[in-house]
Amino acid sequence: xxxxxxxxxxxxxxxxxxxxxxxxxxxxxxxxxxxxxxxxxxxxxxxxxxxxxxxxxxxxxxxxxxxxxxxxxxxxxxxxxxxxxxxxxxxxxxxxxxxxxxxxxxxxxxxxxxxxxxxxxxxxxxxxxxxxxxxxxxxxxxxxxxxxxxxxxxxxxxxxxxxxxxxxxxxxxxxxxxxxxxxxxxxxxxxxxxxxxxxxxxxxxxxxxxxxxxxxxxxxxxxxxxxxxxxxxxxxxxxxxxxxxxxxxxxxxxxxxxxxxxxxxxxxxxxxxxxxxxxxxxxxxxxxxxxxxxxxxxxxxxxxxxxxxxxxxxxx
Amino acid sequence: xxxxxxxxxxxxxxxxxxxxxxxxxxxxxxxxxxxxxxxxxxxxxxxxxxxxxxxxxxxxxxxxxxxxxxxxxxxxxxxxxxxxxxxxxxxxxxxxxxxxxxxxxxxxxxxxxxxxxxxxxxxxxxxxxxxxxxxxxxxxxxxxxxxxxxxxxxxxxxxxxxxxxxxxxxxxxxxxxxxxxxxxxxxxxxxxxxxxxxxxxxxxxxxxxxxxxxxxxxxxxxxxxxxxxxxxxxxxxxxxxxxxxxxxxxxxxxxxxxxxxxxxxxxxxxxxxxxxxxxxxxxxxxxxxxxxxxxxxxxxxxxxx
Numbered sequence: 001x002x003x004x005x006x007x008x009x010x011x012x013x014x015x016x017x018x019x020x021x022x023x024x025x026x027x028x029x030x031x032x033x034x035x036x037x038x039x040x041x042x043x044x045x046x047x048x049x050x051x052x053x054x055x056x057x058x059x060x061x062x063x064x065x066x067x068x069x070x071x072x073x074x075x076x077x078x079x080x081x082x083x084x085x086x087x088x089x090x091x092x093x094x095x096x097x098x099x100x101x102x103x104x105x106x107x108x109x110x111x112x113x114x115x116x117x118x119x120x121x122x123x124x125x126x127x128x129x130x131x132x133x134x135x136x137x138x139x140x141x142x143x144x145x146x147x148x149x150x151x152x153x154x155x156x157x158x159x160x161x162x163x164x165x166x167x168x169x170x171x172x173x174x175x176x177x178x179x180x181x182x183x184x185x186x187x188x189x190x191x192x193x194x195x196x197x198x199x200x201x202x203x204x205x206x207x208x209x210x211x212x213x214x215x216x217x218x219x220x221x222x223x224x225x226x227x228x229x230x231x232x233x234x235x236x237x238x239x240x241x242x243x244x245x246x247x248x249x250x251x252x253x254x255x256x257x258x259x260x261x262x263x264x265x266x267x268x269x270x271x272x273x274x275x276x277x278x279x280x281x282x283x284x285x286x287x288x289x290x291x292x293x294x295x296x297x298x299x300x301x302x303x304x305x306x307x308x309x310x311x312x313x314x315x316x
Numbered sequence: 317x318x319x320x321x322x323x324x325x326x327x328x329x330x331x332x333x334x335x336x337x338x339x340x341x342x343x344x345x346x347x348x349x350x351x352x353x354x355x356x357x358x359x360x361x362x363x364x365x366x367x368x369x370x371x372x373x374x375x376x377x378x379x380x381x382x383x384x385x386x387x388x389x390x391x392x393x394x395x396x397x398x399x400x401x402x403x404x405x406x407x408x409x410x411x412x413x414x415x416x417x418x419x420x421x422x423x424x425x426x427x428x429x430x431x432x433x434x435x436x437x438x439x440x441x442x443x444x445x446x447x448x449x450x451x452x453x454x455x456x457x458x459x460x461x462x463x464x465x466x467x468x469x470x471x472x473x474x475x476x477x478x479x480x481x482x483x484x485x486x487x488x489x490x491x492x493x494x495x496x497x498x499x500x501x502x503x504x505x506x507x508x509x510x511x512x513x514x515x516x517x518x519x520x521x522x523x524x525x526x527x528x529x530x531x532x533x534x535x536x537x538x539x540x541x542x543x544x545x546x547x548x549x550x551x552x553x554x555x556x557x558x559x560x561x562x563x564x565x566x567x568x569x570x571x572x573x574x575x576x577x578x579x580x581x582x583x584x585x586x587x588x589x590x591x592x593x594x595x596x597x598x599x600x601x602x603x604x605x606x607x608x609x610x611x612x613x614x615x616x617x618x619x620x621x
Contacts, residue, residue, distance in 0.1 A: 027459050065412050067489040068382010068513075097490040098380050098521035142491045142524045142531075146461035176381035176489045177411040183458050200382075203589040207453070208412030215456045238551035245585045272558040276516040 025147065029187060030218040048159040049188050056090065056167045058305045059189050060224065064198045065212030066205045067176030070229035070265070071198045073275055074294070075173040076104040078196075080280040081291075081298040083126035087168040087307075090121065090129040092157055094185060095175035096143045096150060099134030106278025112136055118160040125283065129167070131157050147180045154184045168307070178215045186219040193305050194222035196262070199250045200230040206249035213257055224304055225260035226250050227297060233267040234289070262300055265293045362473035363501050370404070370480040372618045373502050374537070378511040379525030380518045381489035384542035384578070385511045387588055388607070389486035390418045392509070394593035395611040397440035401481040404435060404443035406471060408498055409488040410457050410464055413448030420591030425449055432474040439596070445475050461493045468497040491525050499532045506618050507535035509575070509610070512562050513543045519562035526570045537614055538573035539566050540606075546580035575613065576606040 023029060023037055053059060062075045072095070079089045093101035102108045105124040112135045113120040121129035133153070137143065145153070163170065172189075174182050186192065195216045199209040209226070216223050228250025232241050244267060254261035265271075268290045274281040282291040367373065376389040386409075393405045407415035416422045419438040426449040427434035435443035447467070451457065459467070477483065485502075488494050499505065508529050512522040522539070529536055541563025545554045557580055567574035578584070579602050587594040595604045 025460065027463055030458070066382060067412075068380060072517075097492055098524070100517050100521070103517055103520065139520065139523065140527050142528045144492050144496050144528065146493055178456055178458050179411055179464075180460050183460075202585055204414050204417055207417060208414065210454070211412060211456045214454055215458060218456060233546065233557065235548040235551060235553055236555070237553040238548060240548065240550040242549055242582060244546065244557075244580065244582050246589060267557050269555060269557050269559075272515050272517075276559055 056170045058193045061172040061195045063174045066208035069200045072100040077282045081282045090170040092172045093132030096133045099132045102134040104275045118162045150180045194224035197226045201245045201249045223259045225262035226254040228264045231264035262297045370483045372506040373483045375485040375508045380521035386414045391593045391595045393484045395595045403482045406485045407446030413446045415446045416448040432476045507537040510539045515559045536572045538575040540575045541577040544577035544579045578603045
């Protein structure tokens with residue numbers, strides 16, 4: 001090796017970015033302050049999306065940044081919990097590569113139908129309407145889509161689906177990461193009620209969730225709160241609670257950004273089992289600690305979006 | 317009025333060949349003769365030169381998020397370094413890089429000379445390359461395909477890896493850009509380790525990524541199952557928090573070896589957060605034993621060919 005190398009620390013990657021006015025393809029969309037931005041954007045096919053979305057009362061995205069913390073599980077069970085209170089729910093599974101919602105909601109194998117007025121969602125329990133790539137692709141099909149195809153698919157799933165006029169909530173399950181799929185949703189639904197961040201108790205998960213939270217804030221999306229999933233495990237034999245994945249990452253994150261901490265959902269074999277067989281556990285085991293945690297989260301969400309008044313929650 | 321209803325069999329998207337192989341989603345499905353020639357004309361040769369000084373390139377994949385790809389990657393790297401191999405690790409996660417945290421080099425930054433990027437040195441001399449060493453903690457990457465591809469290219473062709481026995485590449489969840497780019501840029505990949513948890517949900521997604529690897533003709537070393545049986549530290553009761561069997565089932569379905577199950581272990585998560593790989597900190601644990609056996613097997617496979 002030669003003598004002293006002149007080392008400079010890298011503070012950023014230098015990649016070329018000139019503005020070509022293709023807002024829908026621009027990674028800097030949320031950072032951009034150009035007044036032209038929104039005008040250009042409206043000229044594209046946003047109009048149809050806006051019409052369809054306007055007929056849905058509340059749109060909530062579920063994000064995490066980190067993979068495997070339980071976004072889909074939380075989305076499926078939160079949807080079911082709200083449906084158990086007679087709300088009309090839609091779920092948009094926005095994870096194209098690893099679409100898990102169909103399995104978790106027990107509709108794997110059913111297919112989306114193209115009707116005269118658009119795509120007809122598959123119906124799960126309690127009338128929950130479901131849209132997912134997993135309802136189109138076969139098991140051995142792999143999705144290797146890059147940005148453009150994803151954006152087009154997102155547009156289809158937002159603009160051309162017959163969600164109907166009576167949906168109280170559309171829950172949007174996002175994949176891990178902070179790229180195309182998350183950004184596209186936030187661009188296409190500027191009136192999103194908010195985003196829920198799911199994390200697990202580890203520091204690793206918290207560090208990544210932080211970036212997802214920052215992404216939401218940069219995009220001007222309200223962060224409804226943080227859920228800490230996989231939080232503790234109670235041994236059925238001796239009753240001791242072990243923090244298998246450490247503790248506290250979720251609550252710390254919520255405090256750091258001054259957003260509500262919505263609660264902890266414990267590890268429970270029944271949860272994984274129910275996801276595998278497609279029977280949401282809040283429906284099958286409403287008395288379990290995990291289910292109770294989800295019902296409490298549903299209460300808080302309803303209150304935040306204006307569906308439920310404070311007194312009702314205090315009475316519980 | 318009756319609606320004419322048809323089942324949706326596929327999303328109809330328009331794909332013409334524009335000759336831009338590196339931007340093409342159908343890359344692995346394409347059998348055009350021009351394909352190989354086009355790719356060579358791009359900046360692949362610099363990547364090839366950098367990679368030719370590394371004997372064996374191994375990727376950890378899973379398709380599904382949060383199954384333990386990064387845990388496996390850092391522990392494979394550590395186990396190899398513990399037996400004297402020269403190892404580098406490339407973190408291909410741009411949105412949520414975890415490798416620096418798990419190897420205890422968080423915050424150390426990465427250097428740059430005229431000749432290229434200088435990897436950060438981790439435990440036992442492991443060379444670490446990660447976006448996590450470049451991005452500040454509170455910066456968000458919202459990159460789409462082209463920037464990711466450019467970053468991948470940078471990280472393969474302009475990093476001064478030097479002579480290495482192994483490059484372990486940790487690929488994030490998904491089956492798109494991140495995975496495809498790395499496979500395109502390293503056509504002589506020694507093989508892949510597929511990580512899954514015991515649940516069917518995870519198995520289904522892992523299956524997709526395994527199919528992708530087979531389409532891309534990347535050898536699959538085998539399936540490693542993570543987060544298996546949990547043993548209560550108080551009463552020693554063993555329980556499967558996450559069902560069981562997906563690892564074996566996947567291995568059988570894809571006709572690849574089943575490499576074993578790493579149990580769900582409090583210590584493993586702690587090691588991730590504390591930045592000391594479990595094969596080093598808890599070498600007598602079941603987790604470490606399974607991982608070490610995997611390394612034995614991998615070494616047997618790569619040094620054969």
